Amino acid sequence: MSLSEEWIARGDRHVAKTYGRYPLVATRGDGCRLWDADGKEYLDFLAGVAVNNLGHCPPKVVTALQEQAAKLLHCSNYFHIPAQIELAELLCAHSFGDRVFFCNSGAEANEAAMKLARKHSREASGQDRFEVITALASFHGRTIGTISATGQEKVRSGFEPVVPGFKFVPFGDLQALRAAVGPNTCAVMLEPLQGEGGVNVPPPGYLAEVRRICDEFGLLLIFDEVQVGCGRTGRLFAYQYEGVEPDIMTLAKALAGGPPIGAMVAREKIAESLGPGTHGSTFGGNPLMAAAGVAAFRTILEDGVIENCVAMGDYLRERLEEFKGRYPIVTEIRGRGLILGMQLSVEGGEMVKEALRRGLLINCTVGNVLRFLPPLIVTRQEIDEAVDILDGILAEQ
Ligand SMILES: *Cc1c(COP(=O)(O)O)cnc(C)c1O
Numbered sequence: 383m384s385l386s387e388e389w390i391a392r393g394d395r396h397v398a399k400t401y402g403r404y405p406l407v408a409t410r411g412d413g414c415r416l417w418d419a420d421g422k423e424y425l426d427f428l429a430g431v432a433v434n435n436l437g438h439c440p441p442k443v444v445t446a447l448q449e450q451a452a453k454l455l456h457c458s459n460y461f462h463i464p465a466q467i468e469l470a471e472l473l474c475a476h477s478f479g480d481r482v483f484f485c486n487s488g489a490e491a492n493e494a495a496m497k498l499a500r501k502h503s504r505e506a507s508g509q510d511r512f513e514v515i516t517a518l519a520s521f522h523g524r525t526i527g528t529i530s531a532t533g534q535e536k537v538r539s540g541f542e543p544v545v546p547g548f549k550f551v552p553f554g555d556l557q558a559l560r561a562a563v564g565p566n567t568c569a570v571m572l573e574p575l576q577g578e579g580g581v582n583v584p585p586p587g588y589l590a591e592v593r594r595i596c597d598e599f600g601l602l603l604i605f606d607e608v609q610v611g612c613g614r615t616g617r618l619f620a621y622q623y624e625g626v627e628p629d630i631m632t633l634a635k636a637l638a639g640g641p642p643i644g645a646m647v648a649r650e651k652i653a654e655s656l657g658p659g660t661h662g663s664t665f666g667g668n669p670l671m672a673a674a675g676v677a678a679f680r681t682i683l684e685d686g687v688i689e690n691c692v693a694m695g696d697y698l699r700e701r702l703e704e705f706k707g708r709y710p711i712v713t714e715i716r717g718r719g720l721i722l723g724m725q726l727s728v729e730g731g732e733m734v735k736e737a738l739r740r741g742l743l744i745n746c747t748v749g750n751v752l753r754f755l756p757p758l759i760v761t762r763q764e765i766d767e768a769v770d771i772l773d774g775i776l777a778e779q
Contacts, residue, residue: 384420385407385419385420386406386407386418386420389407390405390407404735404738405738406418406424406738406743407419407420410438411426411438411439412439413437413438413759414426414427414429414438414756414757414759414761414764415438416438416743422741423741424738424741424743425742425743425764425767425768425771426743426756426757427743427755427756427760427768428743428745428753429756429757430635431609431635431745432577432609432610432635432721432755433640434636434640435613435614435635435636435639435678435682435687435757436636436639436640436678436682436687436757436759437757437759438640439640440639440640440677440678442677442680442681443638443639443640443641443678443681445677446673446674446676446677447641447670447673447674447677449673450465450669450673450674453669454669455668455669456665456668456669457668457669458664459663459664459666459667463667463668464669465669465672465675465676466484466667466668466669468672468676469482469645469667469672469675469676469679470482470484472676472683473679474647476683477618477619477631477647478621478627478628478631478647478649479648479649480648480649480650480653481648481650482645482647482648483498483648483653483661484643484644484645484666485644485646485663485665485666485667486642486643486644486666487523487634487644488522488523488606488608488609488632488633488634488635488644489522489523489524489525489527489644490525490634490666491608491632491633491634491644491645491646492523492527492531492571492606492608493527493528494632494656495571495604495606495630495632495646495648496531496571496604497656498630498646498648498652498653498655498656498661499514499568499569499571499602499604499630500512500547500568501655501656502568502652502655503568503569503601503602504568505655506600506655507600509565509566510566511565511566512566512568513547513548513549513564513566513567513568514531514547514548514567514568514569514570514604515549515550515562515563515567515569515570515571515601516531516532516533516548516549516550516570516571516572517533517550517551517552517553517572517576517579518533518534518550518552518553519533519553519579519580519582519748520532520534520550520572520579521537521576521577522571522606526541526544526545530544530545530546530547530548531548549562549567553572553576553579553584554582554585554588556588556591559592559595560595563595563599563601567601569601569602569603570592570595570596570601570602570603571604571605572589572592572604572605572606573605573607573608573609573610574589574605574607574610574615574620574621574623574624574626575610575615575620575717575718575721577609577610577747578748579748580723580725580747580748581716581717581721581722581723581747581751581753582716583716584624587624589624589626590624590625590626592626593627596629602629602630602652603628603630604629604631604632605619605621605628605630605631605632606631606632607619607620607621607631607632607633608632608633608635608644609635610718610721611631611633611635611636611637612633612635612637612678612679612682613636613687613688613691613719613758614636614691614719614720614721614755614758615691615718615719615720616691616695616718616719617688617719618682618688619631620718623718629648629649630646630647630648630649630652631646632644632645632646632647633645633646633647636678637675637678637679638671638672638675639674639677639678639681640674641670641671641674642671643667643674644666682758687758687759690758690759690760691719692719694720694756694758694760694762694765695718695719695720695722697762697765698722698754698756698760698765698769699715699717699722701765701769702715702724702754703715705724705772705776708776709777711726711727711728711776711779712724712725712726712776713725713726713727717754719758720754720755720756720758721753721754721755722754723747723751723752723754724751724752724753724754725751726750726751726752727750728779729746729749729750730749730750731746731749733746733775733776733779734746736775736778737771737772737775740771740774740775741771742767742768742772756768
C-alpha cells in the first residue's frame, strides 16, 4: 500500500462522507504546485476552489501567521483586535463599504448579509419586508439559511423545510426580476458572476439595471463575492467590472490567502441596523485569521497580482479558445480574469479524473463545464503546461 492509499483507507473509516473526494492526499503546496503523500506533483488550477489566489503558502501570509501565532492566537470580540481593525480599514478604503462584520466562511457572511437586510429593511421602511430575491443556478452556502437562498434544488433536497422568504429568478432576466418584487421584498442577492452555477457571466448592462430596480423599489442590493472577489475576475471586486455598487458585499474564500475567514461589507447607513448584541461570531475576525487577511490583501494590492490576473486570464482564455476550433465537444469559453469555464457538449467528470492522473487539478460544475481557477500568480509556462495536458485529454475524447 502506498502512503496515499493508507491515508485514504483511514479517512474512509471516520471522516464524514460529505464529499466525493478524488484519490489525492494533499501534503504540501508551493505556488501553483501541490504534492501528494507519495511525492507526486500536481499543477493546481483549482486553487482550493478560488481560495489559494496567491498560490500555496504565500510567503507574506505564512510570515504574518507565524508572527501573530507567537503573540496572540485568539481573543474575544468583547475586546478590540488590531489586525481586525486594519483589515476593516483596508476593505473600506478599497471598496464602496464603510463597515465590516467578520466571520469564518462564505455561508456565514451571507447569513450576516441576509440578517442585516431583513432588520434594516423593516426598520427603514416600517413595513414587513423580509423576502430576498436570488437567482436560479446561484450558490450561497450550505447552512439552512443559505441553502434556502440558493437557486439549486439539489442543495435543498432532503433538508426541507427550508427558510421561507426567498424567490428565485433566472440570472440575467430583468423582466422576471421586476415581476418578482412584491410588498415584502427587502433585497436582491446575486453573484456578480456565477461560479458554482457554471461560470455564468451576466449579460451586458444587467447588473446596472438590477441596481436601478433596487433603487426604484427601495431594495438592498447584495453581491455575493465569496468566489469572485479578491482579484479573481481581474478587478479587486467583481462589481467594479461594471461600476455597479452594491449596498452589501460578502467575501470569504481568498480573503486571507488560505486560512478560513469571511466578511460582510456594508454601507454605514445600512450597517447601523446591526447594533451591539444583534449578531456575532466567536472566531470571527480572530487575530490569527485577520493577520493573514491583512497580509493577503496587501499582497493583492502591492505585488501586481491583479495585473497578472488580467494578463494571464487573457492568455489562458486565448489558449482555451484554440480548443473550440479543434474539438467539436468544446462549445464555449466564458468567464472573466482567472475564473474561466469551458462548456462541453458532453459530461466533464471523467476528463477531470484523467487530468488528475496526468498531474493537473481542475474541476467540473453543473456536469459539463470545466472550471479553471488557477492562483492569480500563475505564469505563462504553467498555463502552457496545463493546456498541453488538456490538449492530450481532449484529443482522446
Ligand atoms: C463557496 C461559496 C459560498 C460558500 O462559502 P463557504 O465558505 O463554503 O461557506 C458562498 N457563495 C459563493 C458564491 C461561493 O462560491
